[in-house]
Amino acid sequence: MAKQTVTAEDVAKRAGVSRAVVSRALSSNGSISPATKERVLRAAQELGYQVNFLAQGLNRQRSHLIGVIVARIADPFRSRLLEELLHEIQRRGYQALVTEISGEQDLVATLRRFTQFRVSGVIVTSGQPPQAIVNECVNLHIPVVGINRDPDIPLVDFVCSDNRAGAQLAAEQLLSAGCRRFGWLNTHGSTWAGRRRGEAFSQALEDGGVDTAQQLQIIMAHEEGYAGGWQAALAHDAELPDGIFCANAQLACGFLDGMRQRGKQAPHDFHLIGFDNTPQSGQFSYQLTTLHQNTTEIAHRALTRLLERAKNPLQPSHVEWVKVELIHRHTSPRIG
Amino acid sequence: MAKQTVTAEDVAKRAGVSRAVVSRALSSNGSISPATKERVLRAAQELGYQVNFLAQGLNRQRSHLIGVIVARIADPFRSRLLEELLHEIQRRGYQALVTEISGEQDLVATLRRFTQFRVSGVIVTSGQPPQAIVNECVNLHIPVVGINRDPDIPLVDFVCSDNRAGAQLAAEQLLSAGCRRFGWLNTHGSTWAGRRRGEAFSQALEDGGVDTAQQLQIIMAHEEGYAGGWQAALAHDAELPDGIFCANAQLACGFLDGMRQRGKQAPHDFHLIGFDNTPQSGQFSYQLTTLHQNTTEIAHRALTRLLERAKNPLQPSHVEWVKVELIHRHTSPRIG
DNA sequence: TTGAAAGCGATACCAC
DNA sequence: GTGGTATCGCTTTCAA
Numbered sequence A, B: 001m002a003k004q005t006v007t008a009e010d011v012a013k014r015a016g017v018s019r020a021v022v023s024r025a026l027s028s029n030g031s032i033s034p035a036t037k038e039r040v041l042r043a044a045q046e047l048g049y050q051v052n053f054l055a056q057g058l059n060r061q062r063s064h065l066i067g068v069i070v071a072r073i074a075d076p077f078r079s080r081l082l083e084e085l086l087h088e089i090q091r092r093g094y095q096a097l098v099t100e101i102s103g104e105q106d107l108v109a110t111l112r113r114f115t116q117f118r119v120s121g122v123i124v125t126s127g128q129p130p131q132a133i134v135n136e137c138v139n140l141h142i143p144v145v146g147i148n149r150d151p152d153i154p155l156v157d158f159v160c161s162d163n164r165a166g167a168q169l170a171a172e173q174l175l176s177a178g179c180r181r182f183g184w185l186n187t188h189g190s191t192w193a194g195r196r197r198g199e200a201f202s203q204a205l206e207d208g209g210v211d212t213a214q215q216l217q218i219i220m221a222h223e224e225g226y227a228g229g230w231q232a233a234l235a236h237d238a239e240l241p242d243g244i245f246c247a248n249a250q251l252a253c254g255f256l257d258g259m260r261q262r263g264k265q266a267p268h269d270f271h272l273i274g275f276d277n278t279p280q281s282g283q284f285s286y287q288l289t290t291l292h293q294n295t296t297e298i299a300h301r302a303l304t305r306l307l308e309r310a311k312n313p314l315q316p317s318h319v320e321w322v323k324v325e326l327i328h329r330h331t332s333p334r335i336g
Numbered sequence C: 001t002t003g004a005a006a007g008c009g010a011t012a013c014c015a016c
Numbered sequence D: 001g002t003g004g005t006a007t008c009g010c011t012t013t014c015a016a
Helices: A007-017 A021-026 A032-047 A053-060 A076-091 A102-115 A131-139 A165-177 A192-207 A226-235 A249-261 A293-311 B008-014 B019-027 B034-047 B053-060 B076-091 B104-116 B131-139 B163-176 B192-207 B226-234 B248-262 B297-310
Strands: A065-070 A095-100 A119-123 A144-147 A158-159 A182-187 A215-220 A243-246 A270-274 A290-294 A317-320 A324-327 B065-070 B095-100 B121-124 B146-148 B155-162 B182-187 B216-222 B243-246 B271-276 B291-293 B319-322 B322-328
Touching: A007 A021, A007 A032, A032 B297, A053 B053, A065 A076, A065 A102, A076 A095, A076 A249, A076 A293, A076 B095, A095 A102, A095 A215, A102 A119, A102 A131, A119 A293, A131 A144, A144 A293, A158 A165, A158 A293, A165 A192, A165 A324, A182 A192, A182 A226, A182 A249, A192 A215, A226 A249, A226 B053, A243 A249, A249 A270, A293 A317, A317 B076, B008 B019, B008 B034, B019 B034, B019 B163, B065 B076, B065 B104, B065 B322, B076 B095, B076 B297, B095 B104, B104 B121, B104 B131, B121 B297, B121 B322, B131 B146, B146 B297, B155 B163, B155 B297, B163 B192, B163 B243, B163 B271, B163 B291, B163 B322, B182 B192, B182 B226, B182 B248, B192 B216, B192 B322, B216 B226, B226 B248, B243 B248, B248 B271, B297 B319
Parallel strands: A065 A095, A065 A119, A119 A144, A144 A158, A158 A317, A182 A215, A182 A243, A243 A270, A270 A290, B065 B095, B065 B121, B121 B146, B146 B155, B155 B319, B182 B216, B182 B243, B243 B271, B271 B291
Antiparallel strands: A095 B095, A290 A324, B291 B322
């Protein structure tokens, strides 16, 4: 039976050099003559040598791992974001550690586990990490980046879609389409991003001369996603607003279908604008007008911030706002 | 400035014992008196000691990591499967390493990277790993489990939905609904699972007395997912079959919408049965009759197989077929 | 440029 | 039951 694994020692022997030289040859770290370097590389090649990342990480006090914290991956927007993050992480030569959480205590446990693997960084797409655990990360010089989170943690960077600008675009679109009575659809226990969109929408309407006390109806779904939107539509008993803005795409699709069930169609009976631009919102049966979140850009910037902070762990917190775009579709068509 | 990390050494000092005892206290491996054990545990608690998984893994030759290989996570079925896998991996005390691949060479590189982290196992949900790299895993005693892959690799276990049974259920449903001319909708370059469903469907029709040479139309989309189904519907110029079975849900939803666009409705103009039972297929606008894949069960069994093989690396390959269920909805209603 | 040697942090075997 | 010690595989000073 062959030896299980080939180590740097083996390569060294074969190349007739010491372990130290092998390390240099592979990490191009420290000086080495081109000739021996090639000799080592060939030996490594021939033996099929692979660095043991556990040993390497132990020594360097840092692994090539990046932790990603997510929730409800089955949600189309979140899975798209995860996909982009994985892509970006791999592109930069790291390996992703992914954990799905369902509450704040999971968050703490996960963050701690990540530190135990000496990750090079952590990306949080769900939950709001308590200061205490963040400090543990900071002490270990592990950068933490939040995506679409409330950007109020010192020494943590944030990348967020520009919810405020998105809400303004929505308000302008609805106003110029001639809507007069407005609705804001969100779920109870919404994320920070959702609430921000609602506040900014209200603000933008006021700026546009709308008396929001009278003309803005708040519709709160009792459940997340499509099912929440559907039920909100079925349960809706006030007068139907003619311009509705919705915290996310899933909710909006559910609402649209619920209203169809009741015989109400957009844009005939009401206008509807969603957020996220999930694949479904562009499909024939929905054609939802929506704000587009640029997940590619978000992922790209998140990694950039992460590596930036790795170099300079104590720099002040950065917050980046990623541009959103209004996609005009059927539920609130472009004007003029 | 405090010391960056607290090690077993520190705990040992504080508890007035040796490193060895600390290790025993935490791993409950080797004998130790209850009294000292508690003393050590308290010391560890007080210092906030966390095991360094890199060091632990290096020594044990095995990390608490499990690698997962995925593709196109944004697809609703795949993201659901990933979600269940993560859940199951975490439930069993492991940490998931996730990599998204887009081709076979990515697969090899990824598998190799996983071995470099000395993972406890690998789950492959996309691609077909070449024998050579699988051997590397086997040599390192790293179990490999494939999900919905062609189960033909020695020393690798497989968990698959029972595609054959699903196709039979679909055929029976369409036959008993009175369909006479059949269609099979798939994409070019489909997965093994997709092709299996097609073969089994054809077989089941023949067993039901259908002359498939004459009465089974093969429809091949040029693209995956919703867009592929949509285009296949628009491009379809032969006579429309009255009973269509489709390789997956996304394709089916696209086809449904494409046909709507052309003024054809299910179940009035044709029956349609999909596979996967994604959330979308149950929504108001689709109401797709479909086979349900039990992802919870699949994930559960995959992990069970993984840990089973870890104990006994050279046992013969196991293949498990997970039961599928026909969900009767609008596009091919239940008979009688 | 190269090699010897001291860690990195934890585990497990072997004496006591 | 407990402590010393070799070991896991690699990196990185420090001399030569």
